[in-house]
Amino acid sequence: MKQMEVSKWLKVITVLTGIAGLFFFFLVMPVMAHDIAVMYPEAAYLLWPGMIYGWGIGVICYAILWEFWKVCVEIGRDNSFSAENARAFAVISRLALVLAVVWFAGVVFLALVHALGAALAFFMLLIAFVSVVVAVLSAALSHLVYKSYEMRQENELTI
Secondary structure, three states, X not given: OOHHHXXXXXXXXXXXXXXXXXXXXXXXXXXXXXXXXHHOHHHHHHHHHHHHHHHHHHHHHHHHHHHHHHHHHHHXXXXXXXXXXXXXXXXXXXXXXHHHHHHHHHHHHHHHOOOOOHHHHHHXXXXXXXXXXXXXXXXXXXXXXXXXXXXXXHXXXXX
């Protein structure tokens, strides 16, 4: 597969992920939150804080998608091993760590207000763990891409 084709597929996946996120954050999440508030009136006071929390998570996810889009653009330019990609992966790593902290803070908050069920705690902690995994993998990719970039720079100087 050529660089342009890989870049195109990665961009399509990124756009589809963004569209799915819009669908979830602006259609599914509000309906689910409203239904939960109706089914459990004692937890209705968490409706708007929960919505704001969810949209905050969405903002972080879209920031990660934006950084990944920049990587896709560089791949399309046949510049996969570049300092720009190394920086983008480093930013993705930091954003994923922030996301993990936000998920964990949500667990702590819900536990403090006695609104945390076992299934919800498991789900939120699982997503926090996945965020940490993404952060570690992105940091490793950042390091590898930067080392490859340095090797390419050295090779260009010796030729």
